[in-house]
Amino acid sequence: MNKEFRxxxxxxxxxxxxxxxxxxxxPGDKSTERRLVESAQNGDQKAFGQLIRMHQKKLFRYIYxxxxxxxxxxxxxxxxxxxxxxxxxxxxxxxxxxxxxAVIARNSAYNQISREEKKExxxxxxEKGFDPVSQELxxxxxxxxxxxxxxxxxxxxxxxxxxxxxxxxxxxENKSYEEISSFLNVPPGTVDSRLYRARQMxxxxxxxxx
Amino acid sequence: MDHGYFKDRISAxxxxxxxxxxxIVIEEHLKECEECRKLLEEFEKLDRLVEEHSQLDGxxxxxxSARKIEKSLGFDKETxxxxxxxxxxxxxxxxxxxxAASVVFLTVVGxxxxxxxxxxxxxxxxxxxxxxxxxxxxxxxxxxxxxKQVRPAEGDEDLADRExxxxxxxxxxxxxxxxxxxxxxxxxxxxxAVSPTSPEPSDIRxxxxxxxxxxxxxxxxxxxxxxxTKPGAVEPTATANxxxxxxxxxxxxxxxxxxxxxxxxxxxxxxxxxxLQKDSLSRLIVAEGRWQEKTGLVQSLKGExxxxxVPRSPADIENDLIQICYKIALLTxxxxxxxxxxxxxxxxxxxxxxxxxxxxxLYLRQLSDQN
Numbered sequence: 404m405n406k407e408f409r410x411x412x413x414x415x416x417x418x419x420x421x422x423x424x425x426x427x428x429x430p431g432d433k434s435t436e437r438r439l440v441e442s443a444q445n446g447d448q449k450a451f452g453q454l455i456r457m458h459q460k461k462l463f464r465y466i467y468x469x470x471x472x473x474x475x476x477x478x479x480x481x482x483x484x485x486x487x488x489x490x491x492x493x494x495x496x497x498x499x500x501x502x503x504x505a506v507i508a509r510n511s512a513y514n515q516i517s518r519e520e521k522k523e524x525x526x527x528x529x530e531k532g533f534d535p536v537s538q539e540l541x542x543x544x545x546x547x548x549x550x551x552x553x554x555x556x557x558x559x560x561x562x563x564x565x566x567x568x569x570x571x572x573x574x575x576e577n578k579s580y581e582e583i584s585s586f587l588n589v590p591p592g593t594v595d596s597r598l599y600r601a602r603q604m605x606x607x608x609x610x611x612x613x
Numbered sequence: 614m615d616h617g618y619f620k621d622r623i624s625a626x627x628x629x630x631x632x633x634x635x636x637i638v639i640e641e642h643l644k645e646c647e648e649c650r651k652l653l654e655e656f657e658k659l660d661r662l663v664e665e666h667s668q669l670d671g672x673x674x675x676x677x678s679a680r681k682i683e684k685s686l687g688f689d690k691e692t693x694x695x696x697x698x699x700x701x702x703x704x705x706x707x708x709x710x711x712x713a714a715s716v717v718f719l720t721v722v723g724x725x726x727x728x729x730x731x732x733x734x735x736x737x738x739x740x741x742x743x744x745x746x747x748x749x750x751x752x753x754x755x756x757x758x759x760x761k762q763v764r765p766a767e768g769d770e771d772l773a774d775r776e777x778x779x780x781x782x783x784x785x786x787x788x789x790x791x792x793x794x795x796x797x798x799x800x801x802x803x804x805x806a807v808s809p810t811s812p813e814p815s816d817i818r819x820x821x822x823x824x825x826x827x828x829x830x831x832x833x834x835x836x837x838x839x840x841x842t843k844p845g846a847v848e849p850t851a852t853a854n855x856x857x858x859x860x861x862x863x864x865x866x867x868x869x870x871x872x873x874x875x876x877x878x879x880x881x882x883x884x885x886x887x888x889l890q891k892d893s894l895s896r897l898i899v900a901e902g903r904w905q906e907k908t909g910l911v912q913s914l915k916g917e918x919x920x921x922x923v924p925r926s927p928a929d930i931e932n933d934l935i936q937i938c939y940k941i942a943l944l945t946x947x948x949x950x951x952x953x954x955x956x957x958x959x960x961x962x963x964x965x966x967x968x969x970x971x972x973x974x975l976y977l978r979q980l981s982d983q984n
Contacts (some may be wrong), residue, residue, distance in 0.1 A: 438981060442974075442977065442978060442981060445962050445963060445970075445974045445977065446971075446974055447974060447977075447978055448683070448686075448688045449978065450978070450981075451686075451688075452679060452683050452688065455679045455682050455683065456675065456676070456679045459675060459678060459679060459682070460669050460675055463669065463678075464667060464668075464669055468667075477678070480678075480682075481678075481681065481682050481685060484682045484686070485682070485685060485686060488686055545671055545674065546669045546670055546671035546674055547669070547670060548670040548671075549666070551665075551666050552666045552667070552668070552670075554666075555662065555663070555666035555667060556666075556667075559667075573628070574660070574663045574667075575663075575667065579630070580625075580628065580630045591630075595621075595624065595625045595630065596621070598624055598628070599621060599623075599624035599625075602624060602656060602659055605659060606655050606656075606659055609659075609662060612662055612666070613655060613658040613659060613662060
């Protein structure tokens with residue numbers, strides 16, 4: 404995982420407004436988002452504030468999924484919006500805003516994932532075992548209204564980071580195997596096998612919820 | 614083939630990430646293998662579970678988080694949408710028209726004053742009046758000193774001493790070389806003379822203008838009774854040349870004001886007038902999109918110093934135009950027109966070099982909020 408993504412410098416690399424990934428806004432919201440982006444590009448702080456409110460939750464979920472740390476996620480999300488505001492002029496409003504944010508955030512999270520992954524050898528994973536019950540969610544717990552959600556996040560957090568990152572990229576961000584492979588700098592076959600393992604582990608942990 | 618191989622591939626099959634030939638093999642296997650079909654169903658269920666259980670709650674937290682981000686971005690003062698004051702331009706326009714009309718009227722009255730008041734006040738009587746030097750000859754201080762020596766007639770003391778009520782000044786009229794303002798509802802104090810050297814409207818008020826025009830207490834009294842007004846610049850003892858110049862100036866002014874689409878106060882906000890104003894300003898834009906200066910019309914629109922014909926800056930013209938466009942955008946029901954005027958505002962809002970950029974952005978925001 405030594406390849407840095409720099410897609411934020413190439414907003415066109417991400418999806419056009421109304422195409423491709425779902426970013427939490429309905430197609431009807433696209434024109435609203437575009438207007439907000441254009442206003443924000445003209446220095447409209449209120450418009451940017453609305454963009455923050457539109458996307459922060461989804462971005463938080465994504466980054467938390469990658470890092471498993473509430474505090475780090477808070478920092479990364481904040482840093483992402485600051486970077487986005489500073490680089491907003493470079494963004495083409497014809498494209499969806501969230502994927503651009505996600506790339507910035509992902510690059511910020513990259514070092515964190517990388518560090519954790521190094522610490523986490525397969526042997527250690529096997530020693531520690533998969534413990535989806537006793538995971539501490541910390542402040543995240545307040546953001547989860549149902550026991551089902553808490554169980555899901557405990558199970559997700561309990562996943563080894565190698566599996567979790569693949570799972571999050573696939574399930575939260577709807578990334579293709581190629582995109583995941585490119586970001587994590589692992590062969591597509593590895594993505595396939597890690598994703599399969601992650602799914603198996605989660606299905607096992609949450610079987611009564613399925 | 615090993616059953617483990619199929620199980621491993623189900624995940625990729627579910628994600629539609631298999632080569633076509635491999636996909637066919639898996640499809641064939643699924644027809645026969647219940648365990649693999651069950652696994653595939655579980656993947657689908659997991660997908661739904663993730664969608665449902667991964668959504669975060671806690672709206673208060675997100676609002677607080679957004680504010681925290683805004684604060685770190687320097688948006689600490691909650692984004693304020695400045696109240697856009699109604700354009701003073703419109704109020705100014707009717708005032709300008711009124712001033713222009715007053716100039717013409719007062720000039721005519723000034724020229725023919727002897728004829729007008731012939732029966733009541735013979736010319737000979739005027740000739741006996743001690744000569745009063747014009748403000749231009751003496752300077753305001755001297756005039757003021759002289760005026761202090763003039764005692765008002767009995768019953769008219771209050772007239773001479775009365776402070777002239779403040780007439781609301783159009784924003785940029787204060788420096789006109791001759792500003793003769795009249796308030797129809799206050800005829801007794803409407804007479805006003807302004808020295809060319811008068812720097813500010815506030816200074817104007819310190820001069821008892823009725824006395825500047827007429828030192829004669831009788832004359833002042835008579836005219837006050839009639840509620841008539843006279844131009845301060847036109848002195849009773851003025852020469853024919855001075856009068857001629859005054860008439861010429863008035864005509865000049867009138868001609869310029871004629872180029873302003875007539876805007877009555879009651880109609881000032883009407884779309885038709887706004888459109889006319891917009892067209893006037895738009896004509897100043899050359900085909901390449903650069904601003905063209907055209908002094909006369911624009912000065913008259915703004916009521917600036919016509920005598921000096923100071924060219925208005927392109928930025929001021931642009932400022933006027935976006936104000937008009939904003940007003941039109943608020944009032945119009947025509948979508949095309951809305952787009953057209955919005956586009957003008959947007960153009961300015963995007964122009965980094967424009968000093969009106971901020972205002973244009975504000976207008977856009979307001980329009981966006983309106984929508």
